Amino acid sequence: MPDFDESPEHRQLRELVRDITAAHGPAEYADHARRAAPEDGLWSDLGKAGCIGINVPEEYGGGGAGMQELALVATESAAAGCPLLLLLVSSAIGVEVLRRHGSAEQRQEWLPRLADGSVKLSFAITEPDAGSNSHRISTTAERDGADYVITGGKYYISGIDQSAAVLTVARTGVDADTGRGRLTLFLVPTDTPGLSWTAIDVAAQIPDRQFTVHFDRVRVPASAVVGAPNDLGPLFDGLNPERITAAAIAVGIGRFVLSAAARYVSDRSVWGVPTGAHQAVAHPLARAKVEVEVAAVATARAAWLHDAGRPAGEAANMAKFAAAEAAGHAVDAAIQAHGGNGLSADFGLLPMWGMARLLRIAPVSSEMILNYVAQHSLGLPRSY
Structure with a gap:
């Protein structure tokens, strides 16, 4: 441990x-x-x-x-x-x-x-009509001699404008038994002809932009395949680290905003004592602090399991869920403790809200994590 x-x-x-x-x-x-x-x-x-x-x-x-x-x-x-x-x-x-x-x-x-x-590097799997159901993706990679030709589109891809290459999941066939798509992971340089992207106008204040990515007969050599064709192993081996790192970012956000809020309510006094002396102000911050630190322990455990080569899927999903929820509660409590100043650009909380809120949706939504826990941890019937 x-x-x-x-x-x-x-x-x-x-x-x-x-x-x-x-x-x-x-x-x-x-x-x-x-x-x-x-x-x-x-x-x-x-x-x-x-x-x-x-x-x-x-x-x-x-x-x-x-x-x-x-x-x-x-x-x-x-x-x-x-x-x-x-x-x-x-x-x-x-x-x-x-x-x-x-x-x-x-x-x-x-x-x-x-x-x-x-x-x-950026990562492209999500599509408008597939969402969390990766087997429904419609972006295809067809073999053409020594190459593959990738055609389709991806949605809400972070930071491709900053990236030298994009790890891209594409359909390379159909499983005859299940009817599900056979998926292959490709490493596609972002200067490859036919690859382009369009920014999505996201209102949340986040430095890294989101994009719709277009693959217009993007030709890549077979050497661009990561792992083997029709092999989901490389994809899944990236998902637990993604969730662990998302949880770690969320824990950091929670600590930042709670530290800022604690300083603010310790210094501000309008009824003769610091506002942080009032339980209506203190308790939401304290509750959020408990949630953030519990999430930190869950994140540390998931990272340890991954590094030890132990199964980490359940722990990584739980850590990501707990940390994203905790960060959201922490930012909300911090904004509320600041009163109107919580919405002021001078206090820098809104960018934290944008990132914390994003982490409840991506890289996997809280609802999909609950589906995972219900099925794999509790043994309940599959719900999706």
Whole structure:
């Protein structure tokens, strides 16, 4: 089980991430969020310090660590006011899939640059008519000689405008027994002819933009397949790290907003005592703090199970659910504790609300996690 005595190495990593993030800070993050401008400077600084690629194997220039350390990076940067959405896409899904299933050539080409943060990867599976039902995706990849030709579209794809390549799930056949689509994972450079994207106008204040992605007969060589054709193993091996990192970001958001709220209600006095002395103000913050720290334990356990090679699906899903719910409650309590100032741009809480609210929907919705727990943890009949 996880050792709750923090190691010196983890303490040093936590302090390093905090120091680097503090040099950018929540005011910069809020400005980027309002403009939908990526936090490239912070990403670059964390990359140069070895934090972005901390889970990349050492032979490729990475930190040689695991999900426990990546989760720590995600939590601490968010707790310092700068939650980085693409950590769960590029560093979690991208790195974990390539290190486990990438060919020697794919690993050599991509992992060193993922290690230093000089490139990012995005991930494309969601489609308008498929949602969480991946077997209904209609994007196809048809074999044409030595190549595959990908045709179709993806929806709500994060940060493809910043990415050098996109991990793309496409249908490559149909299972004769079940009628479900056979799915294959491809690594598609974003400068490939026929690949384009259109920004989605999202009102939530988040630095990383969302896109509709178009594949107009995008031709890639067979070497672009990650793993083997018609093999879902690489895809599933990226989902637990994605959920763990999402949970870690949510925990960091919760800690940031609760710390900000605690300072505010300790300093503000309108009835002769600090507003935080009133239980109507204090109790929602305290309850949210309990939820965030319980989620932090669940996240640490899920990361430990993943790194230990143990089954982590249940733990990763539960951690993501608990952390996303806790972050949402924490942001709401923090905004309420600030009163009208909770909606003021000067206090920087709305960008945290946008990210926290997103994490209840993506990368997997809270409802789908409850379906998973009902079926796999409780043994209830499948509901979808």
